[in-house]
Amino acid sequence: MALGKTDTQSCDSPPPMILLGVWALAGAEQCIVGRVRGHVVCVLYLQLQWTCSLCGSIYTQERCTRSQPPCNSTSAVFQAEAKAAVEDGSGEAHIWFSCPVISGLLGLAMPQWEGLQRSLRVRGHLRVYTRGRSL
């Protein structure tokens, strides 16, 4: 799992491994690029939604939900974001994930992930908040 700003890294030199505890001690004023190997403790927040390609409103079934003014868009894109607590033995971080990795985060195989997207067509969106956890 990679954290931080990675777009300036070349492909042949991956950022160094770093412990979350060390990272936290360095403070926010320092820009550190590193990789962390840890495990997901729990998913804190999950949002899945179909978004209108034209106006960005929620898209249900085969239509955009915007009514003022009405939107006649016929296409939508699926969007997903999640926040999870990740822990590596030295510390814990809350990390935001976006669409491509969320199926893996939820442990879903591709057919299940695609099925979830299809079933969400009816309602258009879903938000899940954690209500705390017991450790």
Ligand SMILES: [Zn+2]
């Ligand atoms: Zn729209």
